[in-house]
Amino acid sequence: MILNKNNLFHITTNDTSYLMRVDETKHLVLEYYGKKIKDVEDYSAYYNKWTFGTGCSVINNKELSKTANLDIMTLELSTTGKGDYNSPSLILKNNNGYVFDFLFEKFIINKIDGINTLKGLPTPKEADEELVIYMVDNASKIEVELHYLVFVASNVIARNIVINNKNEETVHILKAMSYELVLNNNNFEVMNLYGGWAGEAKKEWSEVKHGLLLNDSKNGVSSNRHNPFFMVKDKAATLNHGEVYAFNLIYSGNHSEEVECNFISLVRIMGGVSPFCFDYELKENESFETPFGVLTYSSDGLNKASQNMHHFINNHIVSSVFRNKERPILINNWEATYFKFTQNKLVALAKKAKECGIELFVLDDGWFKDRNDDSAGLGNYEVNEKKLPQGLKGIAKKINKIGLKFGLWFEPEMVSENSDLYRAHPDWIVKHPEIEPSEGRNQFSLDLTRTEVQDYIIENVSNTLKSANIEYVKWDYNRPISDFYLENGKTGEFFYRYMLGFYRIVSEITKAFPNVLFEGCASGGNRFDLGVLCYFPQIWGSDDTDAYERNFIQSGLYLGYPQSTIGAHVSAVPSQSVLRTTQIDTRFNVAAFGCLGYELNLNELTPVDIKAIKAQIKFYKAHRKLIQFGTLYQFSFMEKANHSEWMVLSSDKKEAVYGYFNGIQTINPETTTVRLKDLKDDSLYKFSARPQEHNLKEFGGMINYVLPVHINPSGFLMYELTKHKTMGSEKEEYIVSGDALNNGALKLKQEWSSTGVDENVRVLLDFGSRLYYINEVENSNK
Numbered sequence: 001m002i003l004n005k006n007n008l009f010h011i012t013t014n015d016t017s018y019l020m021r022v023d024e025t026k027h028l029v030l031e032y033y034g035k036k037i038k039d040v041e042d043y044s045a046y047y048n049k050w051t052f053g054t055g056c057s058v059i060n061n062k063e064l065s066k067t068a069n070l071d072i073m074t075l076e077l078s079t080t081g082k083g084d085y086n087s088p089s090l091i092l093k094n095n096n097g098y099v100f101d102f103l104f105e106k107f108i109i110n111k112i113d114g115i116n117t118l119k120g121l122p123t124p125k126e127a128d129e130e131l132v133i134y135m136v137d138n139a140s141k142i143e144v145e146l147h148y149l150v151f152v153a154s155n156v157i158a159r160n161i162v163i164n165n166k167n168e169e170t171v172h173i174l175k176a177m178s179y180e181l182v183l184n185n186n187n188f189e190v191m192n193l194y195g196g197w198a199g200e201a202k203k204e205w206s207e208v209k210h211g212l213l214l215n216d217s218k219n220g221v222s223s224n225r226h227n228p229f230f231m232v233k234d235k236a237a238t239l240n241h242g243e244v245y246a247f248n249l250i251y252s253g254n255h256s257e258e259v260e261c262n263f264i265s266l267v268r269i270m271g272g273v274s275p276f277c278f279d280y281e282l283k284e285n286e287s288f289e290t291p292f293g294v295l296t297y298s299s300d301g302l303n304k305a306s307q308n309m310h311h312f313i314n315n316h317i318v319s320s321v322f323r324n325k326e327r328p329i330l331i332n333n334w335e336a337t338y339f340k341f342t343q344n345k346l347v348a349l350a351k352k353a354k355e356c357g358i359e360l361f362v363l364d365d366g367w368f369k370d371r372n373d374d375s376a377g378l379g380n381y382e383v384n385e386k387k388l389p390q391g392l393k394g395i396a397k398k399i400n401k402i403g404l405k406f407g408l409w410f411e412p413e414m415v416s417e418n419s420d421l422y423r424a425h426p427d428w429i430v431k432h433p434e435i436e437p438s439e440g441r442n443q444f445s446l447d448l449t450r451t452e453v454q455d456y457i458i459e460n461v462s463n464t465l466k467s468a469n470i471e472y473v474k475w476d477y478n479r480p481i482s483d484f485y486l487e488n489g490k491t492g493e494f495f496y497r498y499m500l501g502f503y504r505i506v507s508e509i510t511k512a513f514p515n516v517l518f519e520g521c522a523s524g525g526n527r528f529d530l531g532v533l534c535y536f537p538q539i540w541g542s543d544d545t546d547a548y549e550r551n552f553i554q555s556g557l558y559l560g561y562p563q564s565t566i567g568a569h570v571s572a573v574p575s576q577s578v579l580r581t582t583q584i585d586t587r588f589n590v591a592a593f594g595c596l597g598y599e600l601n602l603n604e605l606t607p608v609d610i611k612a613i614k615a616q617i618k619f620y621k622a623h624r625k626l627i628q629f630g631t632l633y634q635f636s637f638m639e640k641a642n643h644s645e646w647m648v649l650s651s652d653k654k655e656a657v658y659g660y661f662n663g664i665q666t667i668n669p670e671t672t673t674v675r676l677k678d679l680k681d682d683s684l685y686k687f688s689a690r691p692q693e694h695n696l697k698e699f700g701g702m703i704n705y706v707l708p709v710h711i712n713p714s715g716f717l718m719y720e721l722t723k724h725k726t727m728g729s730e731k732e733e734y735i736v737s738g739d740a741l742n743n744g745a746l747k748l749k750q751e752w753s754s755t756g757v758d759e760n761v762r763v764l765l766d767f768g769s770r771l772y773y774i775n776e777v778e779n780s781n782k
């Protein structure tokens with residue numbers, strides 16, 4: 001809801017208030033952002049107050065105010081040259097230089113129907129209301145529109161700016177952040193997600209000290225280095241308590257987020273397109289629009305801030321076709337075969353997958369001409385008939401006949417030097433006219449700033465999608481951009497225009513094939529962002545499929561992104577990422593908190609593993625809606641507690657799935673207490689462990705304590721035995737009240753400590769885990 005009183009704007013969502021006003025000097029300032037406060041007659045008590053200003057400062061306009069010093073004002077739009085010495089959100093340059101001062105001109109409030117979508121960038125869908133504030137620099141006549149979209153139920157405000165050049169003189173935009181706000185320092189720390197290939201979304205915690213913290217990407221995409229999602233939180237805030245602000249950006253290219261604490265401890269926060277190598281020329285009557293930034297606030301810790309973001313993404317980012325639509329369980333042949341497959345191998349894999357209950361078969365990289373390793377072929381896109389003699393149509397038909405949907409891998413933004421496309425259009429790659437272009441993974445980036453390249457990709461991908469019954473696409477992207485260049489001195493616009501090209505391509509293709517499920521991928525999570533999610537409802541989280549590593553990666557991603565958007569697979573052991581061996585059920589338990597897939601050769605598994613997989617899939621299907629779209633909670637982080645706990649809760653609070661993940665096993669482990677949140681206090685719930693099986697090898701020589709005859713724990717007999725026999729895990733089931741679950745009254749059975757084992761001992765092992773299903777058995781009617 002947007003309230004306006006004499007140029008004071010009070011934006012409210014279910015739980016938050018964002019209060020701005022136009023001050024005496026016509027600048028727009030933020031007076032409060034936090035927990036929802038009441039509408040009052042007179043808001044002046046909430047204003048920042050200055051009677052004498054501060055020393056060593058510049059007064060903006062002494063006629064209007066003796067204290068208006070931009071350096072210490074809580075500006076919603078800051079720029080250069082008029083006494084603000086913090087990092088500005090807008091840097092412009094015209095023939096007269098860098099001096100600009102944007103003052104309030106007018107505002108409008110749009111109800112749902114009046115809200116414009118951005119021209120070339122993804123826009124969040126179905127906002128409740130929009131506030132547009134127009135600011136003008138009187139000398140240059142440049143106008144800046146500040147757009148605030150309100151999403152009441154998500155507790156989210158999305159903001160962007162549009163710059164309109166109303167002057168005949170060209171202006172250069174050197175920096176234009178989407179959102180900017182200034183908060184009073186509340187002993188803040190920043191949590192951001194850093195990483196690299198296969199090690200994405202690691203949490204970093206940094207105290208906000210006087211000075212500037214920067215989170216950015218410069219490699220052409222949102223990147224695995226620093227995700228655009230981050231949090232600014234009270235240092236004391238925990239998962240379920242305390243103040244947390246969270247931010248994201250609906251954009252997939254270079255981005256930059258700044259948190260600057262100034263000399264009077266005001267904290268300026270901003271985010272948007274990165275100013276790195278950015279210089280956008282705006283001629284008379286032209287406009288430049290930034291992507292939308294996303295802002296939320298929680299007074300109840302990290303979980304609530306994440307849940308706000310999740311609600312927003314599930315309801316306003318993901319396309320309506322896939323909104324709350326259950327995602328299929330897939331088998332992907334990549335880690336099972338890599339490039340070495342034949343049609344028969346794929347069919348055999350698909351048959352086994354069907355037997356296990358899998359629903360979709362994904363044919364990964366290597367299906368087209370000359371693509372037998374990663375050195376050639378990108379850009380050929382005619383099927384490799386040696387591998388697939390009946391073409392895509394043939395393999396899709398065979399897969400469909402087995403009873404699975406068929407999905408296909410693409411990497412349309414790239415080209416190999418050794419390919420038909422490169423031979424035909426060597427000039428279509430991103431390159432400098434006088435410098436040899438550099439390769440990454442033996443490939444070049446196609447120049448998506450060019451319309452003919454965009455048209456080619458749209459046509460080519462569309463033709464392939466029409467050529468067979470393809471119901472899913474994995475859209476990969478495997479190298480960062482280098483050698484960027486645009487003609488006529490426009491290279492400063494390259495990265496932004498590349499993204500406009502990308503969005504045109506994916507928007508046209510997804511519009512033409514609305515029912516195809518697209519999964520974004522960029523060597524795993526090198527482009528995991530809200531821009532991609534506007535077109536592709538899910539993204540492959542990481543090439544690291546080791547269950548322990550994945551625990552960290554998914555936990556980081558959950559802070560900003562819901563589980564319904566994260567592709568997560570069970571793969572073979574030892575893991576091909578870190579050569580670690582984890583139990584088959586742990587691999588499932590981690591992947592189950594996402595869009596579940598399997599990525600291993602099912603035909604090489606033992607009968608007991610196949611049995612385990614069948615049980616996993618049965619469990620996942622029975623609770624899929626809850627798992628994929630329930631409200632997600634984290635109760636501990638692996639990096640802090642040597643274990644992690646995740647829960648998904650249904651919106652009616654009648655059922656939940658709770659996962660407990662062990663780190664390194666210790667001797668004499670602590671008692672495990674279950675402390676959840678938001679179950680109905682007065683209801684009774686059944687809390688039951690999903691039965692798991694132990695591989696007998698886990699017990700080594702101790703197996704001889706229970707066998708009637710002695711066997712060699714590393715011998716052939718043991719090997720044969722473990723293919724067919726397992727030992728059941730502990731049995732654990734209780735009827736407990738919601739308040740007991742919410743307050744930590746429930747204790748789990750004793751954990752293994754080397755002194756004995758029966759059905760009352762939880763044998764977890766290093767990296768072991770359990771899932772528990774919780775369902776209401778007696779209703780409190782609350």
Ligand code: DGJ
Nearest residue numbers: 334364365521523524543
């Ligand atoms: C990188 C992806 O993340 C992998 O899953 C796989 O699709 C390979 N590319 C194929 O080249």
